[in-house]
Amino acid sequence: MVSIKRTNSKDKDFVSLVAELNAFLAIMDGREHEFYNQFNQIEDIRHVVVAYVDEKPVSCGAIKAFDADSMEVKRMFTLEAYRGKGIAGRVLTELETWTQELALSKCVLETGKRLPDAIRLYTKNGYQQIPNYGQYVGMENSVCFEKLLNKK
Incomplete structure (x- = not known):
C-alpha cells in the first residue's frame, strides 16, 4: 500500500532519498553534476512529499517558491525497484495540489x-516544454x- 506524507526538508526519509538521488545524478550528469548540484540544496524547503510502500520511503519530491504565481518542482526521485508503478505520479500530483492550496497556479x-x-x-502528467x-x-x-493548474 502506498501512503503519502507531507513534510519538510529536515525529514530523515527525504534526506536519505535525496542522497540516493544525488548519487544517481552524479553518474547521469557526469562533468556537469557540480553545476546542477549547486541549485539543488535542500536546506529550508518547507514543502516536501515522501511516498511510502509498506512504511518504506521509496519516492520524494518538493516544491519551492519560483515567482509570484509559481512553485518549482525539485528533488523528484523514486528508488529504482519502485519505478513504473505510478508512485512518482502520485508524488507529483500531491505537489501540484499543495501548490493550488497555496493559491498559486503554475x-x-x-x-x-x-x-x-x-x-x-x-x-x-500534462507538463509542456518551455x-x-x-x-x-x-x-x-x-x-x-x-504546467498551469486550476486555482482552488
Missing part, C-alpha cells in the same frame, strides 16, 4: 535530457517544463 521544473523516464513522467529559464539558459542537457 508549477515549473527543470530536468535533464539524459533522464527520459523523468521527461515521460512530466509530459504524461524555454530554459534562469540558470538553465544555455545548458545543453537541461529541458524545462511548466
Whole structure:
C-alpha cells in the first residue's frame, strides 16, 4: 500500500532519498553534476512529499517558491525497484495540489535530457516544454517544463 506524507526538508526519509538521488545524478550528469548540484540544496524547503510502500520511503519530491504565481518542482526521485508503478505520479500530483492550496497556479521544473523516464513522467502528467529559464539558459542537457493548474 502506498501512503503519502507531507513534510519538510529536515525529514530523515527525504534526506536519505535525496542522497540516493544525488548519487544517481552524479553518474547521469557526469562533468556537469557540480553545476546542477549547486541549485539543488535542500536546506529550508518547507514543502516536501515522501511516498511510502509498506512504511518504506521509496519516492520524494518538493516544491519551492519560483515567482509570484509559481512553485518549482525539485528533488523528484523514486528508488529504482519502485519505478513504473505510478508512485512518482502520485508524488507529483500531491505537489501540484499543495501548490493550488497555496493559491498559486503554475508549477515549473527543470530536468535533464539524459533522464527520459523523468521527461515521460512530466509530459504524461500534462507538463509542456518551455524555454530554459534562469540558470538553465544555455545548458545543453537541461529541458524545462511548466504546467498551469486550476486555482482552488
